[in-house]
Amino acid sequence: MRGRSKNSARFLLKISADTKSTTRVYSRRMFGRILTIAGNAFREAVRDRVLYNLVLFVLLLTGVAVFIGELSGGQERKIIVDLGLSATLLFGAFIAIFVGVGLVYKEIERRTLYAILSKPVGRGEFLLGKYLGLSLTLLVNVTVMGVGVSLALVYVQRGWDPLIRGVWPAVFLIFIELMILTAVALLFSSFSSPALSALLTFSVFIIGHFSTDLKGLANSMGSAPARWFFAGLYYLLPNFSNYSVITSTAHGISPAGRSIFAAVAYAIVYVAALLAATTLIFSRRNLK
Amino acid sequence: MRRDLVLVLVIVAGLSAAGLIAQWSDNHKPQVNGQFAEEELYLGGRTAKHASLAFNGLAADWYWMRSLQYVGRKIINFEDNSDSQVQLDMLSVLDLRLLPSLLRMSTTLDPQFMAPYEYGAVILPTFNDQEAVALLNSGIAQNPDAWRLYQHLGYIYWKRRDYAKAAETYAAGARLPGAPAWMGAMSARMKADGGSLIAAREMYARLYEASNDEDVHKMIAKQLMRVDSLTERDLIRRILSDYHARTGRCASSWRDLAPLLGTTRLRFDPTSGEPLDPSGVAYRLIKDGCDVDLDASSQVPHR
Numbered sequence: 001m002r003g004r005s006k007n008s009a010r011f012l013l014k015i016s017a018d019t020k021s022t023t024r025v026y027s028r029r030m031f032g033r034i035l036t037i038a039g040n041a042f043r044e045a046v047r048d049r050v051l052y053n054l055v056l057f058v059l060l061l062t063g064v065a066v067f068i069g070e071l072s073g074g075q076e077r078k079i080i081v082d083l084g085l086s087a088t089l090l091f092g093a094f095i096a097i098f099v100g101v102g103l104v105y106k107e108i109e110r111r112t113l114y115a116i117l118s119k120p121v122g123r124g125e126f127l128l129g130k131y132l133g134l135s136l137t138l139l140v141n142v143t144v145m146g147v148g149v150s151l152a153l154v155y156v157q158r159g160w161d162p163l164i165r166g167v168w169p170a171v172f173l174i175f176i177e178l179m180i181l182t183a184v185a186l187l188f189s190s191f192s193s194p195a196l197s198a199l200l201t202f203s204v205f206i207i208g209h210f211s212t213d214l215k216g217l218a219n220s221m222g223s224a225p226a227r228w229f230f231a232g233l234y235y236l237l238p239n240f241s242n243y244s245v246i247t248s249t250a251h252g253i254s255p256a257g258r259s260i261f262a263a264v265a266y267a268i269v270y271v272a273a274l275l276a277a278t279t280l281i282f283s284r285r286n287l288k
Numbered sequence: 289m290r291r292d293l294v295l296v297l298v299i300v301a302g303l304s305a306a307g308l309i310a311q312w313s314d315n316h317k318p319q320v321n322g323q324f325a326e327e328e329l330y331l332g333g334r335t336a337k338h339a340s341l342a343f344n345g346l347a348a349d350w351y352w353m354r355s356l357q358y359v360g361r362k363i364i365n366f367e368d369n370s371d372s373q374v375q376l377d378m379l380s381v382l383d384l385r386l387l388p389s390l391l392r393m394s395t396t397l398d399p400q401f402m403a404p405y406e407y408g409a410v411i412l413p414t415f416n417d418q419e420a421v422a423l424l425n426s427g428i429a430q431n432p433d434a435w436r437l438y439q440h441l442g443y444i445y446w447k448r449r450d451y452a453k454a455a456e457t458y459a460a461g462a463r464l465p466g467a468p469a470w471m472g473a474m475s476a477r478m479k480a481d482g483g484s485l486i487a488a489r490e491m492y493a494r495l496y497e498a499s500n501d502e503d504v505h506k507m508i509a510k511q512l513m514r515v516d517s518l519t520e521r522d523l524i525r526r527i528l529s530d531y532h533a534r535t536g537r538c539a540s541s542w543r544d545l546a547p548l549l550g551t552t553r554l555r556f557d558p559t560s561g562e563p564l565d566p567s568g569v570a571y572r573l574i575k576d577g578c579d580v581d582l583d584a585s586s587q588v589p590h591r
Contacts, residue, residue: 073352074500075500078401079349083346083349086343213338243342246342247398247400251400
């Protein structure tokens with residue numbers, strides 16, 4: 001009796017160890033597959049000349065750095081930061097929207113998705129890989145733009161400018177905002193056409209910047225259902241106002257570490273929810 | 289190869305023709321009616337702030353540069369059509385009716401943007417001091433720790449000759465953290481002799497330090513020259529009066545006054561020995577040598 005129980009315990013331990021090692025191997029392979037898809041998505045974006053926008057950005061900033069002194073009445077540093085970071089957000093938003101909505105659609109259109117999904121690649125892995133690939137593209141984009149803004153400030157100040165220190169937290173928050181926007185674009189593109197997805201994502205980008213007004217509107221509503229509706233919208237739609245630090249950065253005011261942490265935490269949970277919803281919709285989609 | 293050459297020729301010819309047509313159109317374009325140039329802004333500041341999403345700082349910069357262009361264009365037009373140069377005290381002739389709205393828009397879009405408040409404080413009192421006070425008060429409400437705004441508001445009250453209010457404003461600014469000691473001293477000066485030339489000189493000197501705009505710098509520099517010249521002319525008048533008291537007649541030339549003038553800090557022309565005004569032009573004796581005035585060629589504002 002005792003011997004039998006010992007054997008069954010040993011058997012259970014072996015099964016548990018086997019399961020653990022299988023799970024570990026599976027996870028490692030899953031991450032490998034996601035990273036491969038991400039790498040390909042990044043390479044595809046580079047091949048599609050997405051990063052060419054950097055040339056336009058550099059030209060814009062160089063022009064501003066050289067000529068703005070004539071027009072700005074001694075405010076060229078502020079204008080360089082405002083313009084540079086606004087362009088970073090705007091160019092990034094266009095990339096996130098227009099490349100983001102085509103991530104899945106292009107693969108279906110070219111029928112390359114079937115080849116990918118015929119291999120042991122889950123639809124969720126495919127989506128996550130695509131998402132990370134575009135995020136990497138955006139990271140490269142905003143980093144180069146951040147360097148551009150910093151160099152323009154160095155040129156105007158003829159040396160180190162304390163504003164540069166504030167530029168990088170702002171660039172980081174812009175990147176986080178773009179990650180959320182990419183996830184929104186991916187969600188819409190999982191069930192809609194690229195044109196409609198772009199329109200919807202752009203609307204979310206705009207409404208996301210109005211989110212504080214949405215909350216104010218909810219509070220000012222007389223009827224309870226209307227109040228709940230607008231409050232629901234406020235919590236459902238992404239809150240981009242926490243990522244808008246361009247104006248304060250131009251005045252040399254950096255966001256507090258606490259608010260950066262909260263913005264990152266918000267982005268992590270929000271993106272996780274969006275990607276889960278995208279996977280849910282995409283996994284039920286009939287691709288025939 | 290030949291096809292490429294033809295295409296290049298078409299491009300060059302097309303662009304050249306387009307350039308020529310644009311030039312012809314510019315030359316034959318009817319003058320834009322002044323009323324369109326002065327049209328009020330379509331959007332209110334709050335609406336524009338909402339519409340600009342996260343780009344409100346950039347929109348504020350745009351309106352700020354538009355303000356500078358607006359004033360600059362008016363100055364150029366005035367100087368092109370008149371013999372005199374624009375002085376700070378005669379900006380009302382420029383009809384800058386759109387400037388308050390432009391500055392308001394810029395500061396509503398970015399309430400921490402100090403340059404429009406400072407520019408408004410210098411320019412607006414010359415033709416609309418109510419707007420100037422309102423702009424600075426809104427700036428103080430948004431930036432209660434900015435002592436510079438108190439300095440500029442104090443300047444506006446000083447220009448209105450409301451020395452008590454100016455003293456009060458400087459005193460309030462002096463209490464803020466980081467405010468320099470001279471803010472307190474300025475408050476005392478406003479209270480004691482706000483209308484004096486010494487107070488005026490200090491006022492313009494502090495404003496000159498605070499200003500970043502080149503046009504404003506030039507205008508304040510001229511005001512400083514004017515105040516210095518008024519002080520110098522007061523001194524010369526005293527010497528003329530002394531001379532008259534001693535000799536019973538007015539001076540026939542500067543040479544008569546040389547011993548008395550030599551004891552002062554005035555600058556002199558090394559060849560003729562005539563006293564020079566702050567712009568480096570010799571003063572001239574008027575009323576048969578009983579009074580002094582600026583020369584017509586002087587760069588010092590005459591009023």
